[in-house]
Amino acid sequence: MKRFTAALLAVVGCGSLVTSPSRGHDAITTTVTWNREISRIFYQRCVACHRADGSAFSLAAYAEARPWAVAIKEEVLSRRMPPWGGVKGFGEFRNDQALTAEQIELITNWVEGGAPEGDPKDPLPELKLAEPAAVAEGDGVIIQGDFTLTRPFKLDGLMPHQAAIGASMQIVAEFPDGGIEPLLWLYEYKPEYKHPFLFRTPIDLPARTTIRGIVPGASMILVPAPSASETGAAR
Numbered sequence: 473m474k475r476f477t478a479a480l481l482a483v484v485g486c487g488s489l490v491t492s493p494s495r496g497h498d499a500i501t502t503t504v505t506w507n508r509e510i511s512r513i514f515y516q517r518c519v520a521c522h523r524a525d526g527s528a529f530s531l532a533a534y535a536e537a538r539p540w541a542v543a544i545k546e547e548v549l550s551r552r553m554p555p556w557g558g559v560k561g562f563g564e565f566r567n568d569q570a571l572t573a574e575q576i577e578l579i580t581n582w583v584e585g586g587a588p589e590g591d592p593k594d595p596l597p598e599l600k601l602a603e604p605a606a607v608a609e610g611d612g613v614i615i616q617g618d619f620t621l622t623r624p625f626k627l628d629g630l631m632p633h634q635a636a637i638g639a640s641m642q643i644v645a646e647f648p649d650g651g652i653e654p655l656l657w658l659y660e661y662k663p664e665y666k667h668p669f670l671f672r673t674p675i676d677l678p679a680r681t682t683i684r685g686i687v688p689g690a691s692m693i694l695v696p697a698p699s700a701s702e703t704g705a706a707r
Contacts, residue, residue: 502585557665
């Protein structure tokens, strides 16, 4: 969530904000609270970066998050935060950090309902930081444009290799029988989206499958499934 820092401090931009931190205390009109629902969303999706000693300012405590409640709502409604980069529903990914529709609704209701802290007796979640998904240097096959496989390839995911800022692309696999498998809709590319998009289940691509949708000037890495013995199997 590195871009959240720039976006929020651009009051002074995963767009620029014209919103300042919330001040005072609004009337409480919601049963959604920080201690019960919102802290769990933040601990799952936000505080890996937004914490003490993290890469962005801390949102790990109610007192830290409450002043930015309105700005947080705007960022999540626009899906700028967390900065995942892929359009939901176009491919399924096991390391998807984007918020679900239910999580966005909870945050919206919390903010619009006065952003209450809740009952201090409600235990906060334990902070467990998951290691970000990584692809070792040299893993995978770099492709450009429409690319046809000459051998079977077990695809574990895709990772942007090079793309212009703001570029969008709908990448699909076209099988030899004409079937289409949506892989990744990369939307308005930003440097923070240069991370692996790992499928929920690896996809078996037979020989003569064509990867389509990579725009001119861009390149992607085909990430092989861990069981693949040859990362160059597509060549």
